[in-house]
Amino acid sequence: MNWDVLFDFSPFGKESSEVLQAFWATVRLSVMTGVLSLVFGTVLVAMRVSPTPVLRRAGTVYVNIFRNTPLTLILVFTSLGLHDTLGISVSSGISANAYWLAVFGFTAYTSAFVCEALRAGINTVPIGQAEAARAIGLPFAQSLRLVILPQAFRASIAPLGSTLIAMIKNSTVVSVAGYIESAGQMKQMFDDYGATLPIFLGFAAAFMVLTLPAGLLTSYLAKRLAVVR
Amino acid sequence: MTDSAGGPELTKGGDVAPEDTPVGEPLVVLEHVNKYFGELHVLKDIDLTINRGEVVVVIGPSGGGKSTLCRSINRLEPIDGGTILVDGAKLPEEGKQLARLRADVGMVFQSFNLFAHKTILQNVTLGPIKVRKVAKAEAEKQAMELLERVGIAAQAEKFPAQLSGGQQQRAAIARALAMKPKVMLFDEPTSALDPEMVKEVLDVMTGLAADGMTMIVVTHEMGFARRAAQKVVFMADGQIVEESTPDEFFTNARTERARDFLSKILSH
Numbered sequence: 118m119n120w121d122v123l124f125d126f127s128p129f130g131k132e133s134s135e136v137l138q139a140f141w142a143t144v145r146l147s148v149m150t151g152v153l154s155l156v157f158g159t160v161l162v163a164m165r166v167s168p169t170p171v172l173r174r175a176g177t178v179y180v181n182i183f184r185n186t187p188l189t190l191i192l193v194f195t196s197l198g199l200h201d202t203l204g205i206s207v208s209s210g211i212s213a214n215a216y217w218l219a220v221f222g223f224t225a226y227t228s229a230f231v232c233e234a235l236r237a238g239i240n241t242v243p244i245g246q247a248e249a250a251r252a253i254g255l256p257f258a259q260s261l262r263l264v265i266l267p268q269a270f271r272a273s274i275a276p277l278g279s280t281l282i283a284m285i286k287n288s289t290v291v292s293v294a295g296y297i298e299s300a301g302q303m304k305q306m307f308d309d310y311g312a313t314l315p316i317f318l319g320f321a322a323a324f325m326v327l328t329l330p331a332g333l334l335t336s337y338l339a340k341r342l343a344v345v346r
Numbered sequence: 347m348t349d350s351a352g353g354p355e356l357t358k359g360g361d362v363a364p365e366d367t368p369v370g371e372p373l374v375v376l377e378h379v380n381k382y383f384g385e386l387h388v389l390k391d392i393d394l395t396i397n398r399g400e401v402v403v404v405i406g407p408s409g410g411g412k413s414t415l416c417r418s419i420n421r422l423e424p425i426d427g428g429t430i431l432v433d434g435a436k437l438p439e440e441g442k443q444l445a446r447l448r449a450d451v452g453m454v455f456q457s458f459n460l461f462a463h464k465t466i467l468q469n470v471t472l473g474p475i476k477v478r479k480v481a482k483a484e485a486e487k488q489a490m491e492l493l494e495r496v497g498i499a500a501q502a503e504k505f506p507a508q509l510s511g512g513q514q515q516r517a518a519i520a521r522a523l524a525m526k527p528k529v530m531l532f533d534e535p536t537s538a539l540d541p542e543m544v545k546e547v548l549d550v551m552t553g554l555a556a557d558g559m560t561m562i563v564v565t566h567e568m569g570f571a572r573r574a575a576q577k578v579v580f581m582a583d584g585q586i587v588e589e590s591t592p593d594e595f596f597t598n599a600r601t602e603r604a605r606d607f608l609s610k611i612l613s614h
Binding site for chain 1: 420422440441442445446447448449450451452453455457458459460461462463472473476477505507508518521522525
């Protein structure tokens with residue numbers, strides 16, 4: 118047994134530029150997906166609580182489909198189905214195309230969870246808040262935007278934080294869609310250098326650099342912005 | 347009339363100002379109003395007319411339909427039959443027209459329902475700015491006048507949770523008044539208050555009544571009913587059992603049901 122291998126972090130030195138690039142790819146993917154999911158998740162939750170039955174139903178169907186389908190399948194669908202079979206291309210560059218297809222599939226999936234986190238937040242807002250908003254003459258959209266959602270967002274920060282952390286870790290699945298990020302790079306290095314503990318630890322630490330602050334920040338904000346009743 | 351219902355005309359698009367209906371003319375008219383909660387028939391063929399400038403107190407045992415009646419007037423509870431007219435216009439279904447009507451009907455809730463994430467001042471200015479399209483500075487000026495009037499101007503920058511129940515309810519009254527409503531609905535406004543705070547809220551309401559505001563008040567405060575109301579409506583089991591002046595009602599109730607109710611609440 119060659120014990121040196123256990124403490125050999127040298128592959129990171131040799132592949133530093135690739136590793137950094139892969140890490141950046143993870144960050145880029147996570148940030149874009151995070152922002153788009155927040156926007157689309159808000160649209161979905163607005164549909165789910167709207168007074169229009171058709172919209173409510175559509176929102177519910179969407180959430181149930183995407184929340185219950187494995188992310189891998191959704192990403193395979195975006196890369197094989199949308200791109201290879203249907204020939205849908207969003208960019209001429211191969212890597213840019215892979216990126217946007219990954220963002221697309223990943224957002225479709227994450228939005229369902231954002232929607233449900235927000236809906237849990239809406240349920241913490243007493244019904245009287247909505248009634249008071251209606252009573253002063255605010256129509257549904259304005260009641261939602263000015264009174265309900267601001268309070269719901271604050272109550273949703275903690276669950277949204279969990280969704281965010283899960284999303285960052287889920288980004289490792291995206292390599293199936295042909296987009297090389299940290300997990301793809303790790304697998305590559307396992308192939309080249311052998312599956313050693315240091316390589317594994319290095320990538321695990323890299324993810325914690327993203328997920329730990331995300332968790333700490335959202336816990337802090339949840340406490341700081343909590344609505345006192 | 348003071349700034350509560352008069353003042354500069356702020357409504358957009360030539361809405362009817364409160365003054366347009368002369369005092370004494372019907373302002374809120376309920377005809378054959380029926381409402382069910384599932385099997386339960388909570389409003390049974392209600393006919394009621396509230397004239398402009400009139401203060402009507404609705405009393406009666408719990409579960410008798412008082413709150414439902416009050417909430418149906420701005421359609422927080424949709425009705426299943428009959429018509430409700432506010433200032434001559436039939437209550438619209440959902441949508442923009444309903445929102446417009448609600449802006450003209452002030453509502454004060456038992457649990458205050460101030461917007462928890464906004465300051466007292468923001469609570470009062472939200473409606474005027476977003477619904478009436480009043481400029482922010484003007485809305486704030488009027489809001490401060492209203493807060494002054496209900497005696498909590500010093501609390502303007504605080505959040506609802508920092509205020510006592512009585513202060514919150516007075517803020518809620520100011521929020522409703524800021525819309526310059528034609529009629530004010532009070533749904534048990536003092537029921538959630540500590541006893542020593544009831545008076546400060548009732549004082550504000552009595553002042554409003556004296557200023558000529560049309561008010562429909564669901565309450566158990568018999569003193570307020572005697573002092574400020576022109577009409578008492580006694581409701582039980584979803585029906586209006588008796589409708590008369592406060593004096594007549596409290597001293598000489600016509601129905602057995604009302605006498606029974608009064609004996610229970612006035613006996614100690």
